Amino acid sequence: MARRSKVTINDIARHVGMTNMTVSRAFQDPDKVKPETREKILASARELGYVPNAFASHLRSRKNRLIGLVTASVDNPFYSEVIKAISRAAEQHDYTIMLIDTDGSPEREEVAIETLLSYQVAGVILSPVSDDAAYQPAYLDRLRAAKLPVVMLDRILDVEDFSRVVLDNRLAGRLVGEALVKESIRQVLVLTGPRGSRITQHRLSGLKEAYDSAGVPLMLEQRSGDYTLQPAYRDMADFLRQSRAPEAVFGFNQLITLGAMRALHDAHVSRDDVLVAGIDRLPYADIFDVSVPCAVHDTYRAGHEAFHLLFEQIKDPTVAGREVVISASLMH
Structure with a gap:
């Protein structure tokens, strides 16, 4: 069975008999298109199965609402609560999470950071595969060169220039x-x-x-x-x-x-x-x-604090890095 090709702006333009610019504007700047024209374009898009390219839209607008979340163990119940907190806090601020599980692999962690850099994410929350003082991954210099907001969570690397949320x-x-x-x-x-x-x-x-x-x-x-x-x-x-x-x-x-x-x-x-x-x-x-x-x-608080430290840096890149310590209590 032949693989169906992706529907493009050109396909919709031909289908409705309009220019590519008009169709593109209907998606990118709908207020500048007449309501009846916009509805005709959207109806055609639904009929043809068109899916907008969010990444391309970001590159055009230069405004990314995507945050990378890299963790070494999604199957750990601790991280499940943390991820939930980060996801909910991000949603409240109109950000979307791109979650990557490295499964404890330094190689996968390297690829994860490269992937997030290629997507030009607004920032990264990172729980690295190791918190051994000797672990100094090569991607640290690339994160610094990109001036990307980074918050380390739970496991932290032996560096001083990134904010972090740690447990006591x-x-x-x-x-x-x-x-x-x-x-x-x-x-x-x-x-x-x-x-x-x-x-x-x-x-x-x-x-x-x-x-x-x-x-x-x-x-x-x-x-x-x-x-x-x-x-x-x-x-x-x-x-x-x-x-x-x-x-x-x-x-x-x-x-x-x-x-x-x-x-x-x-x-x-x-x-x-x-x-x-x-x-x-x-x-x-x-x-x-x-x-x-x-x-x-309080794992939920850990995730919540991690997002807000990152959001703080996204809003103001000059803000100094901070550390938040999550206390512990005994339960039976």
Whole structure:
């Protein structure tokens, strides 16, 4: 079956017997076209199946209402709430989101930035694939050269010239640590993100601070993953095969905690025997009467703040970069 070619302004002009300029004006500047002429053109466009090229329209008007949103893990429930907040805030200001999921790949992240630059987006909200201090992607210089407003979210690169919205990760680790101390927990298996991740390091520091402040000794074993479910499941299962179940397991995000819980379930380890704690709210846990002490952040606010930092820069390119810190609270 032959592929149908796209309908163009020329096709509509021939169909209605008018000039290309008149047809184009009906779409771009409708107030300058007689109502009956405009309606005839629009009717023809519907009949022929014409779809306006929004990108071309932007290039003509030099006014873009498109914002790029680059995230490393759309399947992470944390980012689902963040994306929802950004999308709603953007809609209120008549902007559209172009969402790109890099799936944790530096190569895909590079392509994502190049794509957004080619679309001449008004700005970019970026949650990079890594927050290791050694990660310095080549696209940083291109973003700077383009003078494009950029806001980093959650994971941040080790640069000072972009605004950012970050979580209070040290506080989150400390809150969970305090909860474990209250439960008289001394032995903790900690399932984390990459060892080089500053998020991992800050959450681990907060945990240790809680025990140091309480004067309680802590036997800690760390297994490093990548903030996804499967490595956490594997590490938890391996630990259970090699030694006795720990007094407590601390997952450094939702997916890690869920992976650990699944491994415990599959190994027939009762929740009464191992205390599970985590960072980030476990979605729908209350439906199954599962109580897990968690340090949670207002993810919706994180997304909302990210958009408004970006919007601030779009409106005034001279505004200084800022940092917004989202606090943490403990819930059971």
